[in-house]
Amino acid sequence: xxxxxxxxxxxxxxxxxxxxxxxxxxxxxxxxxxxxxxxxxxxxxxxxxxxxxxxxxxxxxxxxxxxxxxxxxxxxxxxxxxxxxxxxxxxxxxxxxxxxxxxxxxxxxxxxxxxxxxxxxxxxxxxxxxxxxxxxxxxxxxxxxxxxxxxxxxxxxxxxxxxxxxxxxx
Amino acid sequence: xxxxxxxxxxxxxxxxxxxxxxxxxxxxxxxxxxxxxxxxxxxxxxxxxxxxxxxxxxxxxxxxxxxxxxxxxxxxxxxxxxxxxxxxxxxxxxxxxxxxxxxxxxxxx
Numbered sequence: 001x002x003x004x005x006x007x008x009x010x011x012x013x014x015x016x017x018x019x020x021x022x023x024x025x026x027x028x029x030x031x032x033x034x035x036x037x038x039x040x041x042x043x044x045x046x047x048x049x050x051x052x053x054x055x056x057x058x059x060x061x062x063x064x065x066x067x068x069x070x071x072x073x074x075x076x077x078x079x080x081x082x083x084x085x086x087x088x089x090x091x092x093x094x095x096x097x098x099x100x101x102x103x104x105x106x107x108x109x110x111x112x113x114x115x116x117x118x119x120x121x122x123x124x125x126x127x128x129x130x131x132x133x134x135x136x137x138x139x140x141x142x143x144x145x146x147x148x149x150x151x152x153x154x155x156x157x158x159x160x161x162x163x164x165x166x167x168x169x170x
Numbered sequence: 171x172x173x174x175x176x177x178x179x180x181x182x183x184x185x186x187x188x189x190x191x192x193x194x195x196x197x198x199x200x201x202x203x204x205x206x207x208x209x210x211x212x213x214x215x216x217x218x219x220x221x222x223x224x225x226x227x228x229x230x231x232x233x234x235x236x237x238x239x240x241x242x243x244x245x246x247x248x249x250x251x252x253x254x255x256x257x258x259x260x261x262x263x264x265x266x267x268x269x270x271x272x273x274x275x276x277x278x279x
Contacts, residue, residue, distance in 0.1 A: 004241075007248035011236070014255045018263035049270040055248070057239040065267055 008055040009136050012063075015051055016072070016132045019065035022120045036069035036119045061139070062112065069119045071105070072135055073112035076142055086149045087113055090142075103131065114142075175216045177204040182224045182231075194271070201231045206246060213250060217257050225258045230266045 027033035028043060037046040048065040055061075059077040063070065076091075078084045091114045098104040103122055105115040118131055181200040208216060220228065232254065235247045255263065 004245045004248060007245070007252050010255075011248050011251045014251070014260065015263055018260045018267060021264070048267040051233055051267065052237040053233075053248075054236055054239040054244055056241040056244070060239065 004055060005140075008053070008059075009140060011053055012061050012139065013132055013136045015053065015063055016070075016135060017129070019048070019051070019063050019070050020118065020123060020128050020132065022066075022068050022070060022118070022123055024120045024124075025068040034068075036066070036071075036117060038064050038066040038069045038071045039117065060112075062109065069117060071109070071115060071117050073109040073115040074139055074142075075112045076114070076146065078146075082150055082153065083146055086146055086153070090145065090149065103134075174204060174208045174212065175219060177207070178216065178228075179220070179224065182220075182227050198231065198234060201228070202235060202243065205250060206243070210249070213253050217253055220257075222258075225254060226262055226265050229254055229258055229262045230269075230271045233266050234271055 024034070025037065025046065027035050028046075037043065041047065046067045050062060050064040053061045053063070056077070058075065060075050062073040064073075076087050078087050091108065094101070094114065095104065095106050095108070098106045103116045103118050105117045108115045116135060123131065178201065181197060181204055184197060184200075217225070217228075229251075232247050232251050236244055236251070238244075
């Protein structure tokens, strides 16, 4: 299982390194405006073709590049209902604090759990290779986080149940 | 191994002449089948024999294959992707972003 995790993350890392060639590009339609073209999807000539990297049916990564911004959407592996609920709560917690992450999008793209939007201002202020590192590390860590959360939920449930039921034992 | 290498090169060389949907799907299937036949140890020497144009084309096919959520095939494709990037570099990936298969009617070089 983890023998495909390494190649998957390497593939995402290499693709991101290629996709993060972004530059400042003022809006062509409106004067003095500067907007992330990948979010508006207006001009075909400014968008590169999106790349979808599926590890499995339930775990994939969509990278949509454009001339001045890149959108990365990740679908996290969710094996059962408990993991689905945990992922939903965890990603919503992170997305409410998207300001602190700077490159995080407040709403994920349809069909994915979490999305990042990296614009040319981000790549000017921060190192490109570090941005790539961050996204890949995030994808690796979120799996571990969800497993830990699931483990602690089960442990807590077991403890609470045994404490509660002790009142009924003679 | 020689026959696998030859098959892949054939599949890649015949691709530019495909313009209809069925031809494209058929050539994609050919590339996928020949990729699955190659053993893990033979991938590196095989990639070393490809021309730059073929490397670019193979990368585009890999991405097309990775878009389909087939776990077993994708495990192989991800392995190929890693090895192909070592040879083709980030430029090869860049060319798949700018000149993908569905815009493809002539070789990118």
